[in-house]
Structures are given as C-alpha cells and as structure tokens.
Amino acid sequence: MLRSCAARLRTLGAVPGPARRSFSSEKATQKDYSLPNPSWTKDIRLLYDQFMKKCEDGSWKRLPSYKCKSTQRVQNFRNLFLDTKFVEEQTPKAQIFTRSLEEGLGFEYVMFHNEAEKRVVCVFQGGPHLQGNHGYVHGGAIATMIDITAGTCAVLTGGYAMTANLNINFRRPIPLCSVVVINSQIDKIEGRKYFISCDIRSVDEKTLYSEATSLFIKLDPNSLK
Numbered sequence: 001m002l003r004s005c006a007a008r009l010r011t012l013g014a015v016p017g018p019a020r021r022s023f024s025s026e027k028a029t030q031k032d033y034s035l036p037n038p039s040w041t042k043d044i045r046l047l048y049d050q051f052m053k054k055c056e057d058g059s060w061k062r063l064p065s066y067k068c069k070s071t072q073r074v075q076n077f078r079n080l081f082l083d084t085k086f087v088e089e090q091t092p093k094a095q096i097f098t099r100s101l102e103e104g105l106g107f108e109y110v111m112f113h114n115e116a117e118k119r120v121v122c123v124f125q126g127g128p129h130l131q132g133n134h135g136y137v138h139g140g141a142i143a144t145m146i147d148i149t150a151g152t153c154a155v156l157t158g159g160y161a162m163t164a165n166l167n168i169n170f171r172r173p174i175p176l177c178s179v180v181v182i183n184s185q186i187d188k189i190e191g192r193k194y195f196i197s198c199d200i201r202s203v204d205e206k207t208l209y210s211e212a213t214s215l216f217i218k219l220d221p222n223s224l225k
C-alpha cells in the first residue's frame, strides 16, 4: 500500500524518484531555451517579435538552443574530433555553458542567422547572476556572448571552428538585466581562417557598448585528437 502510494506521488511529481528525475532532466535538456520565458522583459520580447517577422520570408532563421542535445552536428563533431573514451566518460555530464544557469538569472538570449549576409544577431538579456562591477554585467560574460555569437557565425558558414583570437574593446558598461543586441558578421575568409567582427549596441542602437574582432580557425580533424 505504502509502495503504491509513493509510486503515485512520484507520478504526480510530489516526491522525487529515479524515473521522474531522469524524465525531467531529459525534458530540460531538450527544451528550446531560445524561446520566450517569463523572465524576458518587454525589450527582449519586442526584438524577438521583430526578428521572428524577418524570419517569415526565410532570409533570417531563429536558432534553437539546448542545454545539451545530440544533434547530427554534435555526433559528427564527436566522431571527428573527440576520443571515444572521453565521449563515453565525460560528455554525458556536459552542458552548454551559457545555458547552465537557472532561467532568468544568467544568460537569456536568442540568436538569428542570415545565411546570405553571413551574419548572426543575438538578442541578449544579462541576468542578475552575471554581475561584475555593481549593477553591471561582468566583462567575462560579455566576452562569452561575443564568442558564441561570432563562433556560431563561423560554424554556420564554414563548419566546425574554434576561437584562435578575440579582441574586445569595452566602451560602455552594460547595465545588469538590460537588453542588448550583439551583431556579428564575417569580414573575410582566408583558407581555414574566418575573420569575424562583432559589436554590442543598445536596443535603440544609440549606445555602443563593446566592439570586437576575432579569428576562428576551421578545424582540421588531425589537429585536436
């Protein structure tokens, strides 16, 4: 009787159990974090809606974003660049860094890709756990967002690539919990080298918060293993 009660409570989600834990963690990793959630402010929703409108003619695409998902792209990367033992032992625990904080507290963002223009735009709301100086977003968090926006631009244009160089000028501090727009574009491709520039501006585009240049190198399967 007690056992069946406990099982029912677990089914209803009232008490934790092994089956429920694995089900909810699977759901959490498969959730698309680039979709609006209750922590999103009016500004990020407005920009999200504007970009979703631009997606209607197919020129822009919203990029889904997961904590961890075994897509074909990820599988191919593992096969090409990672050691089998490492994949078996370490990757089950791996999560995307920018999706590892609780909803609303850290990195809230959505990216859009324009293939013809070789551009990726990221609309970013830096939550309260990204504080550096009092009331402002930490420079490391800003660098992270520049890196993944430019990195996404490189990967979607040229395939698997890694940051070799990243130079950032921090022009103005970004207020915590505000919304900014990160714009990245490929300036030049030379063989395996992808030169990508990036800037971060306020929603009204009047304030330039940061600007960056970066170099991404397309990976050679022999260079990492």
Ligand SMILES: CCCCCCCCCC(=O)SCCNC(=O)CCNC(=O)[C@H](O)C(C)(C)COP(=O)(O)OP(=O)(O)OC[C@H]1O[C@@H](n2cnc3c(N)ncnc32)[C@H](O)[C@@H]1OP(=O)(O)O
Binding pocket: 147, 148, 151, 152, 155, 156, 161, 162, 163, 164, 165, 192, 193, 215, 217, 218, 219, 220, 223
């Ligand atoms: C949709 C999914 C989106 C995912 C976005 C993810 C974004 C996140 C990206 C990251 O955070 S990556 C993590 C930080 N980066 C690293 O850990 C990379 C560490 N560095 C390396 O592993 C290697 O240096 C690298 C793979 C980048 C290059 O090694 P390789 O052996 O493939 O290339 P090689 O060293 O032969 O260099 C190739 C060319 O690039 C040049 N190069 C390499 N590093 C450079 C550098 N730092 N500055 C200038 N040039 C550089 C190098 O001189 C050479 O030029 P040439 O062909 O003209 O001779």
